Amino acid sequence: MTSWQPGSPQDLNPCLSRILFLLALLLTSAHGISSNLEECLVLQSPEGSTVSCHRVTKFPSPLPADTVHLSVEFSNLTELPARALERCQRLRELHLSSNRLQELSSGLLTPVSGLRVLDLTHNELRGLPLGLFRASAALHTLVLRANQLQNVSALWLWGLRSLEHLDLAENELRVLPDGLVLSLISLSTLDLGYNLLETLPTSLLMGPRRLQRLHLEGNRLRRLGFGMLALQPFLRVLFLNDNRLTEVVPSAFQSLRELDMLDLSNNSLSSTPPGLWASLGRPARDMQDGFDLSHNPWVCNEDLQDLYRWLRANKHKMFSKNDTRCEGPEALRGRRLLDVAELESL
Numbered sequence: 001m002t003s004w005q006p007g008s009p010q011d012l013n014p015c016l017s018r019i020l021f022l023l024a025l026l027l028t029s030a031h032g033i034s035s036n037l038e039e040c041l042v043l044q045s046p047e048g049s050t051v052s053c054h055r056v057t058k059f060p061s062p063l064p065a066d067t068v069h070l071s072v073e074f075s076n077l078t079e080l081p082a083r084a085l086e087r088c089q090r091l092r093e094l095h096l097s098s099n100r101l102q103e104l105s106s107g108l109l110t111p112v113s114g115l116r117v118l119d120l121t122h123n124e125l126r127g128l129p130l131g132l133f134r135a136s137a138a139l140h141t142l143v144l145r146a147n148q149l150q151n152v153s154a155l156w157l158w159g160l161r162s163l164e165h166l167d168l169a170e171n172e173l174r175v176l177p178d179g180l181v182l183s184l185i186s187l188s189t190l191d192l193g194y195n196l197l198e199t200l201p202t203s204l205l206m207g208p209r210r211l212q213r214l215h216l217e218g219n220r221l222r223r224l225g226f227g228m229l230a231l232q233p234f235l236r237v238l239f240l241n242d243n244r245l246t247e248v249v250p251s252a253f254q255s256l257r258e259l260d261m262l263d264l265s266n267n268s269l270s271s272t273p274p275g276l277w278a279s280l281g282r283p284a285r286d287m288q289d290g291f292d293l294s295h296n297p298w299v300c301n302e303d304l305q306d307l308y309r310w311l312r313a314n315k316h317k318m319f320s321k322n323d324t325r326c327e328g329p330e331a332l333r334g335r336r337l338l339d340v341a342e343l344e345s346l
């Protein structure tokens, strides 16, 4: 007969570990009512905590009070609690891409006045609540790419005076309001690519002191007039490719003093008017990052003399030379535009 010995490790261990197990269960379930932070990766550093959650079923809570960077992505979340960020007043970056958010509550960002980056790529937003950014004077990057915005109000963005980067690409925008970026004095990049825009208000670019990059590619623009670009003489990069442009007015680029990159590829341009190119590239300056005129139905007749001259001077910066060809007249059909331009000088 074996005697029971209180001190025996063989017997005590299972007993103790069972108690500990039950205790642990009790503790986690008490805690677990609201906590699902354990599904996330939390990294601590002297600046504060970084919390990254991928494929979670709920917004993490409670968040460490020193959270500076929070990502809750690829989780198909359909809503955020209105007070989700209440505890993390030091938050600087919030990444919420690839969820299914349809709306945000107007007070969501009020506690996080130091927020610098908000990324909402790939959600299902149809609008933003008025006042969402009332405390967001520090925000410098706002990404609303790949949502379902059909219109946007200048009032949504009112007061984002530090905003440098606004991305509204891949939405369903058909028209834009006058003064969309009027209060965004620091804006340097505006991305409106891959929407359904057919026209643009002349005052679209009024507001920013020094816009540098403008993305308008992948829309349905037919005409580029004078006026809109005149408001931003320091523009450096302009994407107008993959539109339906048939006309660019002679003065359209007249005010651009620093353009380094121009993409007009994949439009419906058969000609460009005399004077259009005078301010761009040589002899005025060098178009440092190049230009693309490919995949347009160029009609290579005497109306292109001005463009030919400009092409010869700037050919070292020309992209897609092989895909920039004449569609007419019949005798030149399929010839490279640059080759025709060079022959013209002989």
Ligand SMILES: *[C@@H]1O[C@H](CO)[C@@H](O)[C@H](O)[C@H]1NC(C)=O
Binding pocket: 055, 056, 074, 075, 076
């Ligand atoms: C989110 O939805 C997509 C598409 O239905 C699915 O493939 C993916 O597994 C879902 N992710 C999660 C974390 O539920």
Ligand SMILES: *[C@@H]1O[C@H](CO)[C@@H](O)[C@H](O)[C@H]1NC(C)=O
Binding pocket: 150, 151, 152, 153
């Ligand atoms: C956007 O369009 C919808 C319907 O087309 C309309 O109800 C809503 O008021 C518009 N919002 C703004 C900000 O213009």
Ligand SMILES: *[C@@H]1O[C@H](CO)[C@@H](O)[C@H](O)[C@H]1NC(C)=O
Binding pocket: 218, 219, 242, 243, 266, 295
């Ligand atoms: C031209 O643009 C259209 C419309 O955006 C797009 O569907 C097509 O793929 C583009 N073609 C090329 C050669 O890039």
Ligand SMILES: *[C@@H]1O[C@H](CO)[C@@H](O)[C@H](O)[C@H]1NC(C)=O
Binding pocket: 322
């Ligand atoms: C240019 O296009 C022709 C066919 O039109 C092709 O034979 C040639 O390889 C292409 N050159 C380059 C550099 O792509």
